Amino acid sequence: MTTHTQHSVIGQVVDAVERVLADASRPVPLHVPNLGGSCGKYVSECVETGWVSSAGAFVDRFEQDIAAYTGAKRAVAVVNGTAALHIALLMAGVKPGDEVLCPSLTFVATANSITYANAIPHFVDAESTTLGIDSPKNEEYLDTIAEHRGGSLVNKATGRRIAALVGMHAFGHPFDLPAAQRLCQRFDIPLIEDAAESLGSFVGDRHTGTFGEVGILSFNGNKIVTTGGGGVILTNDEQQADWAKHITTTAKQPHKWAYEHDEIGFNYRMPNLNAALGCGQLEELDSMLARKRALADRYLAAFEGLDGARIILEPDGTTSNYWFVTMILDETNASRRDDVMGALHDSGFLVRPIWNPMHTLPMYRDCPRMDMTMTESLASRVINLPSSAHL
Numbered sequence: 303m304t305t306h307t308q309h310s311v312i313g314q315v316v317d318a319v320e321r322v323l324a325d326a327s328r329p330v331p332l333h334v335p336n337l338g339g340s341c342g343k344y345v346s347e348c349v350e351t352g353w354v355s356s357a358g359a360f361v362d363r364f365e366q367d368i369a370a371y372t373g374a375k376r377a378v379a380v381v382n383g384t385a386a387l388h389i390a391l392l393m394a395g396v397k398p399g400d401e402v403l404c405p406s407l408t409f410v411a412t413a414n415s416i417t418y419a420n421a422i423p424h425f426v427d428a429e430s431t432t433l434g435i436d437s438p439k440n441e442e443y444l445d446t447i448a449e450h451r452g453g454s455l456v457n458k459a460t461g462r463r464i465a466a467l468v469g470m471h472a473f474g475h476p477f478d479l480p481a482a483q484r485l486c487q488r489f490d491i492p493l494i495e496d497a498a499e500s501l502g503s504f505v506g507d508r509h510t511g512t513f514g515e516v517g518i519l520s521f522n523g524n525k526i527v528t529t530g531g532g533g534v535i536l537t538n539d540e541q542q543a544d545w546a547k548h549i550t551t552t553a554k555q556p557h558k559w560a561y562e563h564d565e566i567g568f569n570y571r572m573p574n575l576n577a578a579l580g581c582g583q584l585e586e587l588d589s590m591l592a593r594k595r596a597l598a599d600r601y602l603a604a605f606e607g608l609d610g611a612r613i614i615l616e617p618d619g620t621t622s623n624y625w626f627v628t629m630i631l632d633e634t635n636a637s638r639r640d641d642v643m644g645a646l647h648d649s650g651f652l653v654r655p656i657w658n659p660m661h662t663l664p665m666y667r668d669c670p671r672m673d674m675t676m677t678e679s680l681a682s683r684v685i686n687l688p689s690s691a692h693l
């Protein structure tokens with residue numbers, strides 16, 4: 303503590319994190335996976351039987367396990383969450399040249415997937431309790447800039463159809479789903495849930511990713527459950543699920559030998575090896591959720607009464623998976639964020655800032671967007687804390 307006084311927000315945050323992670327060996331990474339239990343056994347089974355690639359029993363089992371856990375009728379496993387988003391947009395009827403409403407405060411994959419669908423991201427602002435989309439502000443905005451023409455919602459300035467809204471559950475905290483559902487109903491557009499970060503997060507007793515027309519999960523290496531790399535598409539529509547399976551497996555018609563492809567498909571299916579790891583990981587999910595909640599409780603206690611920074615709580619009526627425990631500085635301390643992160647890194651805590659807003663990235667700077675006051679404020683103040691379940 304040479305560069306800051308005991309009472310500065312920097313010193314207080316470092317002390318609070320020190321109290322929570324006193325026993326952890328330094329440096330403490332942001333998030334590491336937990337590969338115990340049956341993970342090794344299931345992966346070895348793939349190697350021993352030779353079923354390592356695009357067919358095998360673990361893919362079916364993983365899809366069934368995810369459907370059972372989330373309550374979605376169907377889960378379609380794919381290579382990663384970004385691919386899942388790409389297909390989800392197509393399932394929701396997004397067409398080339400459409401605009402898709404999406405948060406600016408998100409991981410870049412949300413916006414990229416819209417680009418892969420040859421559509422244009424149209425960025426919307428966030429709100430501070432969930433870090434998710436601000437539906438009331440969005441409603442006012444759409445009333446001003448959009449109108450219904452011939453059955454479509456159209457952006458009056460660009461003349462393009464606004465085809466869907468993608469919401470994202472940031473760091474596991476559910477955004478206000480009832481408000482987003484009302485908004486989408488009013489403007490007659492489908493809701494797509496980027497639930498990449500929220501496996502194990504619920505609104506009431508219903509799992510995130512099952513409220514919209516279609517939802518996705520990610521199993522990237524840093525997510526709560528990992529398959530090495532992977533994703534799933536969640537839907538209650540059997541026909542849509544069958545179509546998703548079809549176009550993610552090169553749109554090949556089932557046949558003993560013939561290469562019959564009936565549309566342009568994608569090679570997006572999840573390999574059996576990855577699904578095997580996922581099946582092992584899912585057996586650990588309940589225990590990981592419990593340990594992450596206990597860790598979040600310790601952070602909450604350590605930050606209590608702290609002046610100038612706080613932990614972002616799970617929203618009322620929801621259960622968050624607390625994937626990343628997240629702190630936010632008061633507006634008066636926004637300019638000190640990098641100093642806070644520097645001091646935490648100096649103490650061996652490998653914290654990360656929230657993403658740069660999409661509308662500030664070079665490739666998305668010119669996309670349509672609304673006022674971004676809250677997004678910009680949050681982007682300057684939010685820090686993710688070390689959140690591995692074993693801590």
Ligand SMILES: *Cc1c(COP(=O)(O)O)cnc(C)c1O
Nearest residue numbers: 382383384409411498520521522
């Ligand atoms: C991780 C993540 C994705 C993409 O998932 P991948 O499996 O890494 O492709 C998409 N959206 C959000 C919000 C994410 O955090």
